[in-house]
Amino acid sequence: AQTVTQSQPEMSVQEAETVTLSCTYDTSESDYYLFWYKQPPSRQMILVIRQEAYKQQNATENRFSVNFQKAAKSFSLKISDSQLGDAAMYFCAYRSPYNNNDMRFGAGTRLTVKP
Amino acid sequence: DSGVTQTPKHLITATGQRVTLRCSPRSGDLSVYWYQQSLDQGLQFLIQYYNGEERAKGNILERFSAQQFPDLHSELNLSSLELGDSALYFCASSVGLDRASYEQYFGPGTRLTVT
Numbered sequence: 001a002q003t004v005t006q007s008q009p010e011m012s013v014q015e016a017e018t019v020t021l022s023c024t025y026d027t028s029e030s031d032y033y034l035f036w037y038k039q040p041p042s043r044q045m046i047l048v049i050r051q052e053a054y055k056q057q058n059a060t061e062n063r064f065s066v067n068f069q070k071a072a073k074s075f076s077l078k079i080s081d082s083q084l085g086d087a088a089m090y091f092c093a094y095r096s097p098y099n100n101n102d103m104r105f106g107a108g109t110r111l112t113v114k115p
Numbered sequence: 116d117s118g119v120t121q122t123p124k125h126l127i128t129a130t131g132q133r134v135t136l137r138c139s140p141r142s143g144d145l146s147v148y149w150y151q152q153s154l155d156q157g158l159q160f161l162i163q164y165y166n167g168e169e170r171a172k173g174n175i176l177e178r179f180s181a182q183q184f185p186d187l188h189s190e191l192n193l194s195s196l197e198l199g200d201s202a203l204y205f206c207a208s209s210v211g212l213d214r215a216s217y218e219q220y221f222g223p224g225t226r227l228t229v230t
Contacts, residue, residue, distance in 0.1 A: 004157075037221075043203055045158075045221035091157055095219075102148065102171055103207075103219060105157035 002027045004094050006106035013082045014114050020067075021077045021109045023092030033095040034068065034075045039108070040088040048090070051075065079111075087113045118142065119222035121206050127228045133194040136225045138206030140187055145211050146170070147189040148219060149181055152203040164189055165211070196229045203227075 003026045013019035025034070036048040051059045051068050058066050063083075067076045079086055092106040118141035128134055140147050145166045150158040151174075160173035164183035175181075178196075183189040193200060203226050207219040 043224050043226075045205060045207075045224075047218070047220075050218065093158075102160040102163055102173060103150075103158070104160070107157045 002029070002032075002094050002096060002104050004092050004104050004106040006092055006109050008109045009107070010110045010112070012112040012114060013079070013086075015082055015084060017082055018078060018080045019082055019111065021079075021090050021092075021111065023075045023077070023106055025073050025075065025092075025094050025104075027073065027094065027096075029096055029098065031097055033097070034066075035093040035095065035103075036064070036066070036075075036077045037091045037093060037105075038086075038088045039091060040085075045091075049077065082113050084113050084115060087111055117220040117222065119206060119208050119220050121204075121222035121225050123225060124223065125226045125228070127230065128196060129230055130196055130198060132196050132229075133192065134196065134227065136191040136193070136204050136206075136227070138189045138191070138208075138222055140189070140206075140208030141220055143210065144208035144220070145187065146209045147183055147187070148207040148209075149175075149189070149191050150205040150207065152205060152224075153199075154202070158205060161191070193227070198229050201227055201229045 032053045034051045038046045049061045063080045089108045094104045120139045148163045149161040152158045161175040163171040181191045203224045205224045206222045
């Protein structure tokens with residue numbers, strides 16, 4: 001079964017600085033999808049960025065980018081120019097296209113942004 | 116706003132009781148997923164329905180059941196409730212089951228408190 005590991009329970013960053021959140025996963029599949037979700041205090045799950053495993057190019061969405069290392073099964077999220085509104089729990093998630101599409105989530109990283 | 120709606124937003128009930136959580140997927144989405152998020156933990160996949168039929172089961176207790184109706188809305192039934200069932204329950208939807216449907220859209224969640 002696929003597992004997702006986020007080894008940093010908590011991270012903090014100074015406003016306007018850059019922070020990287022780590023995620024590793026375990027799978028025997030060659031094709032899959034990876035996601036980062038943000039969960040602010042409102043508890044809404046907000047999709048931040050997604051990556052298809054067959055794409056070599058790292059995904060980027062404005063200030064958010066990923067470093068996808070398929071061989072190492074690593075999928076880190078970089079937040080540039082951090083803003084106070086970035087403070088939230090961040091979840092890494094894996095989705096298989098073969099297994100009825102259910103999503104496997106990591107335990108999350110709580111990001112604090114210091115003014 | 117993801118387009119997925121969940122009711123109620125909050126639910127407080129006593130041990131031993133039964134509750135029903137409701138989810139309406141995005142317009143056009145045929146697949147519905149239910150997830151459970153216990154305090155400060157990642158989301159655990161419970162069950163998936165596609166066009167009225169159960170497609171996949173995750174870590175769902177026998178006390179829990181779900182169904183998807185012809186109008187595609189779904190209900191999650193939780194019975195013989197225990198204190199440990201207190202959690203945030205998310206519903207998500209996607210278009211279908213094929214590779215193009217890899218993205219799931221999450222509702223705002225229902226917070227269940229069992230006292």
